[in-house]
Amino acid sequence: SALTQPPSASGSPGQSVTISCTGTTSDIGLYDYVSWYQQYPGKAPKLIIFEVDKRPSGVPDRFSGSKSGNTASLTVAGLQDEDEADYFCGSYGGSNNRVFGTGTKVTVL
Amino acid sequence: QVNLVESGGGEVQPGRSLRLSCVASGFTFKSSNMHWIRQAPGKGLEWVGCVWYDGFTKYYADSVKGRAAISRDNSRNTLSLQMSGLRVEDTAVYFCAREVDTKMFFDYWGQGTLVTVSS
Numbered sequence: 001s002a003l004t005q006p007p008s009a010s011g012s013p014g015q016s017v018t019i020s021c022t023g024t025t026s027d028i029g030l031y032d033y034v035s036w037y038q039q040y041p042g043k044a045p046k047l048i049i050f051e052v053d054k055r056p057s058g059v060p061d062r063f064s065g066s067k068s069g070n071t072a073s074l075t076v077a078g079l080q081d082e083d084e085a086d087y088f089c090g091s092y093g094g095s096n097n098r099v100f101g102t103g104t105k106v107t108v109l
Numbered sequence: 110q111v112n113l114v115e116s117g118g119g120e121v122q123p124g125r126s127l128r129l130s131c132v133a134s135g136f137t138f139k140s141s142n143m144h145w146i147r148q149a150p151g152k153g154l155e156w157v158g159c160v161w162y163d164g165f166t167k168y169y170a171d172s173v174k175g176r177a178a179i180s181r182d183n184s185r186n187t188l189s190l191q192m193s194g195l196r197v198e199d200t201a202v203y204f205c206a207r208e209v210d211t212k213m214f215f216d217y218w219g220q221g222t223l224v225t226v227s228s
Contacts, residue, residue, distance in 0.1 A: 002153060035214035037154075044204060044218035045154065051212065088154050092213040096168040098144070100154035 003028065003089055003101035010107040011079045019104045021072040021089030027099055029070035033092035036065055036074045038085050045088060049074060076106065084108045111135035111217050113205050118222030125195055131188040131205030131219055139183040142208040144215065145190045147201035147224075155201070157190070159208065173199075195226045 004022040011017040021028070021036075028034055034052045037045035047056055049065035052072065062077045072091070076083050089101035117129040131143070145157040158169035160179045167179055178191040188205050202221040209216050 002155075005153075031213070033213035037215075044220050045215075046218070047214060047216050050209070050214040050216075056216065090154070090214065097170065098146075098156040098159075098213065100146075100156060103153040 001099070003091060003099055005087075005089060005101040005104045007102075008105045008107065010109055011076075012109045013079055013081065015079050016075060016077045017079060017106060018073050018075045019087055019089075019106070021074070021091075021101045023070050023072070023091055023099070025070060027070075027091045027093045028067065028072050030094065031092045032067070034065065034067055034072040035090040036063075036072075037088045037090065039088065040085050048087075079108050081108050113207070113217055113219035115203060115205055115219045115222040118203065118224045120225040120227060121195055122228055123196060123226055126191065126193040127195060127224060129190040129192070129203055129222055129224070131190075133186045133188065133205075133207075136207065136217065138186040142211060143179075143181060143188045144206045144208055145177075145179060145188075145203060146206055146215070146218075147199075147203045148221070149198075149201040152201075157203070160188070192224075195224075197226050200224060200226045 009017045036049035039045045052067045053065040064075045087104045093099035112134045115131045142161050144159040160167045176194045180189045204221045205219045206215040207217040
């Protein structure tokens, strides 16, 4: 089953927004293989967090990830206009499956 | 520069078949595990399946098992997805993506190709 994310989140420029991603004891709760992707309309997803809290080269440190139990979180600090996008979490689902979140649309007010 | 370019999408009737291709460049394709991931209009991402670097080990999502066949040609840096018995719910943008070292995340994505299943 898909991981559960809130449909939307918002914040004013400079503020922080945190997005949750809830799974189960068979995916997020069992493995430290949580990743996050940013997607602009009509574009391919872009990796912004891997292995729960690691950032690829070039991703601003305003983006951070964490995990507690069956829930992972992505925090975007110091919101900027260009952060307005869809965000998806991903995880290993066991048995050679991969599972993604339902997606969260972040709006910069 | 890394590039993944999908092709083969289009409109197809339910029950028919379609073959998607993904041509890779800019990284060592033959050493990379490759995946297909799809996104229905306005929806989230859904993992479809993968093929390991050697072309032999393959895994599929339950939603496409028995109807999807993933293959690769390392001599041509090409990944393929053959879908048969297409259903309306298979309508989506199909992305190919590279998995990093069996670490369960994807660093390179194509721009996607749209498959529309409609009568």
